[in-house]
Amino acid sequence: MLEIRDLHVKFPGRDREAVAGVSLSIRAGEILGLVGESGSGKTVTAMSVAGLLPRKQCDYSGEILLDGKELLHADRAELRNIQGREIGVVFQEPQSALDPLMKIGPQVEEVLRVHTSLSREERRRQAVEAMAAVELPEAEAVYEKYPHQLSGGMLQRAMIAAAVIAKPKLLLLDEPTTALDVTIQAQILELLKRLNRESGVSMLFISHDLNVVRKLCGRVAVMQRGLLVEEGEAQEVFHHPHHPYTRRLIAAIPTRKRKEGGA
Amino acid sequence: MKSEIFTLCSPRLSEGYLLMKYALKRAAAGLATILIVSFLTFAAFSLISGDTATAMLGTSATPERLAALRAELGLDRPLLVRYGEWLLGFFTGNLGVSTSYKQPVWEILGAKFRLTLCLSLMSFVLITAVSIPLGLWSAGRRRFEGARTALNQLGMAVPSFFTGILLSWVFGVGLKWFMPGQFPDGKEDFAGAAVYLFFAAVALSIPRIAMTVRMLRSTVQEELGKDYVRTAISRGNDRGQVLRRHVLKNALPPVVTFLAQTMAEIVAGSIVVEQVFVIPGLGRMLVSSIAGRDYPVVQAIVVILAFWVVLAGTAADLINQRIDPRLRIGGAA
Amino acid sequence: MKRRNGFLTAGLVLTCALAALILLGFFWTPYDPNAMAAGPKFGGPSPAHWMGTDNFGRDIFSRVLKGAGATASIALATLAIGAVCGCLAGALTGCFGGPVDELLMRLNDALTAFPNILLALVVISLLEPGKKINVILALGLVFIPSFARVTRTAFASLRDVNYIKSARLMGASNPRILAIHMLPNTAPVLLPALTIGFNNAVLAEASMSFLGIGVTPPDASLGYMLSEAQGMLFAAPWYAAGTGLVIVLMVFSVGLLGEGLRRQDKGVL
Numbered sequence: 001m002l003e004i005r006d007l008h009v010k011f012p013g014r015d016r017e018a019v020a021g022v023s024l025s026i027r028a029g030e031i032l033g034l035v036g037e038s039g040s041g042k043t044v045t046a047m048s049v050a051g052l053l054p055r056k057q058c059d060y061s062g063e064i065l066l067d068g069k070e071l072l073h074a075d076r077a078e079l080r081n082i083q084g085r086e087i088g089v090v091f092q093e094p095q096s097a098l099d100p101l102m103k104i105g106p107q108v109e110e111v112l113r114v115h116t117s118l119s120r121e122e123r124r125r126q127a128v129e130a131m132a133a134v135e136l137p138e139a140e141a142v143y144e145k146y147p148h149q150l151s152g153g154m155l156q157r158a159m160i161a162a163a164v165i166a167k168p169k170l171l172l173l174d175e176p177t178t179a180l181d182v183t184i185q186a187q188i189l190e191l192l193k194r195l196n197r198e199s200g201v202s203m204l205f206i207s208h209d210l211n212v213v214r215k216l217c218g219r220v221a222v223m224q225r226g227l228l229v230e231e232g233e234a235q236e237v238f239h240h241p242h243h244p245y246t247r248r249l250i251a252a253i254p255t256r257k258r259k260e261g262g263a
Numbered sequence: 264m265k266s267e268i269f270t271l272c273s274p275r276l277s278e279g280y281l282l283m284k285y286a287l288k289r290a291a292a293g294l295a296t297i298l299i300v301s302f303l304t305f306a307a308f309s310l311i312s313g314d315t316a317t318a319m320l321g322t323s324a325t326p327e328r329l330a331a332l333r334a335e336l337g338l339d340r341p342l343l344v345r346y347g348e349w350l351l352g353f354f355t356g357n358l359g360v361s362t363s364y365k366q367p368v369w370e371i372l373g374a375k376f377r378l379t380l381c382l383s384l385m386s387f388v389l390i391t392a393v394s395i396p397l398g399l400w401s402a403g404r405r406r407f408e409g410a411r412t413a414l415n416q417l418g419m420a421v422p423s424f425f426t427g428i429l430l431s432w433v434f435g436v437g438l439k440w441f442m443p444g445q446f447p448d449g450k451e452d453f454a455g456a457a458v459y460l461f462f463a464a465v466a467l468s469i470p471r472i473a474m475t476v477r478m479l480r481s482t483v484q485e486e487l488g489k490d491y492v493r494t495a496i497s498r499g500n501d502r503g504q505v506l507r508r509h510v511l512k513n514a515l516p517p518v519v520t521f522l523a524q525t526m527a528e529i530v531a532g533s534i535v536v537e538q539v540f541v542i543p544g545l546g547r548m549l550v551s552s553i554a555g556r557d558y559p560v561v562q563a564i565v566v567i568l569a570f571w572v573v574l575a576g577t578a579a580d581l582i583n584q585r586i587d588p589r590l591r592i593g594g595a596a
Numbered sequence: 597m598k599r600r601n602g603f604l605t606a607g608l609v610l611t612c613a614l615a616a617l618i619l620l621g622f623f624w625t626p627y628d629p630n631a632m633a634a635g636p637k638f639g640g641p642s643p644a645h646w647m648g649t650d651n652f653g654r655d656i657f658s659r660v661l662k663g664a665g666a667t668a669s670i671a672l673a674t675l676a677i678g679a680v681c682g683c684l685a686g687a688l689t690g691c692f693g694g695p696v697d698e699l700l701m702r703l704n705d706a707l708t709a710f711p712n713i714l715l716a717l718v719v720i721s722l723l724e725p726g727k728k729i730n731v732i733l734a735l736g737l738v739f740i741p742s743f744a745r746v747t748r749t750a751f752a753s754l755r756d757v758n759y760i761k762s763a764r765l766m767g768a769s770n771p772r773i774l775a776i777h778m779l780p781n782t783a784p785v786l787l788p789a790l791t792i793g794f795n796n797a798v799l800a801e802a803s804m805s806f807l808g809i810g811v812t813p814p815d816a817s818l819g820y821m822l823s824e825a826q827g828m829l830f831a832a833p834w835y836a837a838g839t840g841l842v843i844v845l846m847v848f849s850v851g852l853l854g855e856g857l858r859r860q861d862k863g864v865l
Binding site: 524 | 602603709713717718802806807826843845847848
């Protein structure tokens, strides 16, 4: 469904490429985890897929195909058509990623407003439905609230609702749980698993935490300094890492977590 | 307690209640500021109030005559009493008697106040109408940014009295669109007076337009760098939609505050511009009263201007509170 | 960042050139500024008189040079009072905080709502209008709150920064912390504020002198000259043009300098 072929991205003023030749693929209904430290290029890769790469300010090459449609070199109008409708994005810090002066409800239904001509009532109905589906209690009340009135966990659920409301093919998640408490983290991961099961939406889950990725993802890819160093089934990679870098990442996980996780 | 009852009734009602509470609080604070300012100036002027008697009688007056006049004018009573009296008078329309003109202050100031008000409003409309579109347009453009900043600096460097003189030269003396120095009576020649005021307003506005454009540009650019803009783009909004739906609202509060300050600056600028164009307004009166040590008039004008400034600031605060729910005390229910 | 800062270079060049010219004017001018009939009355700009002559035949360029010197020195003196007192007050309250800080901030907020000129006019009406020293005092006083606020904000934000905390833990005394840690870090904010302050002072002094309650003859002042020039607009328009342009040039150059400093700081960050 999604194919990244030999992606290169270089920003001016930096010595090395941010992404130095990465090839990945995601099948329909699959959850792929992309792991790496900061600076590994995982976020840039994801942003390239989402069409959020500042193309005028960097050098890039390669191909990104969504069901055969090329995205990396597509023009703005084509990209806009896909953004929100076929690809949804969930960002790391929900407090800053949402417009502080707009109520939650209108933000959740925004994709519908941009891409469809549904009536206001219909959009509202779907938004409330989407919020209920992500387990937001009292969705009708939450619809009227502002971002600063909700907790991090609830905001992130709202972001997820906003990203999946138009039933996209692919959901990009850039460290969505990093800013949350551990208990909330677990809940969100469960939610994502359920969404994937029920609707079949593919996911690209980015994290620096290999442990979190192991709980959620079917397949895992490891990046280091712009290059893909390891790829495979999550359990395989975790128990039998090939690349020394992967081994170091796993070793860095505190022992009890390492033994616990991956149920 | 009360707010909870309202919450039970309807969330809208409790929101309205909180807003009203906030508005009243703000109004009270503004009133307090005006009181403090008026008291401070009153106290300061009364320190030299001996001069008022001297100003009226001349320096050759005998000490007895001065003392008698002071007693007659009530200048020998305690400060707070005199201030209280003045304050009472202010609210009932009695602002004292001008020492230069020997007329009630309110009579003298009435028409001048209206004139300065017209000039100020015209200027404010001009500034807003020009700088907001210009600022938004400038915020989106990246090219020639240096040249535009330089031009902006130039605009801020030209003092309003110089622009006034230039305008008088070009449009008054040169093109004869108005006669510099001869402000037509509004009742007789409304169009002429309007044109005259227009040029004064332009002279007044130019530096402020430059500053507002700069401010708007930096605010919008700052907002454009924020995370929620990226989220909006990821949902498929185009540039215009991002601006209209998200950025504008978020950029508004600092701009609203800035516009309130602009109103205050216009007040200050009108003092100078009225001098250049010889417009018989409040500003001109202030200058001549200071030179003539006519303290009742100065006091009255200062308080009127202070009132104006505080009004603008309070209005801005209330507007911002409406726009940004985070600013509401206690948060919206 | 090795990007060339155009504003800084242009600003520095212009400001230094003007400063040099004005400094020269303190010691030497082409003609005695007060000498009547140094040239023809109402003479236009010419090789002998670069800015022409006024109604008394005085050389305008010499007068403008002297006036610019007066305006600049008043602005600097004003800046000195306002900046020194304001920064001191702001530094102290910003560093230590507490209820005094709160109170002063409220007072500051109330004061800054009022335009500078208005406050200066009120102060000057209490002192004797027309004397140079009073103008400096009035303006200096009026400028204190804004400098206090800028410094206070900078210091308050630094107060809780980690390296200050660790310096304190290591036993560094307060004056040492102030001087070595806080001051250098507030400089980038203060320098542009100083240029803005200078410009505001120049414009305020010129306005007040124009109105006749700032600096008056025999002291030279660009503002007062401009008001004279307005009366001679028919006969000698170059008088107004020359005087006004000098004010614009002064403010513009320092403005560019301030913009350059601001950009320099941003580039470093």
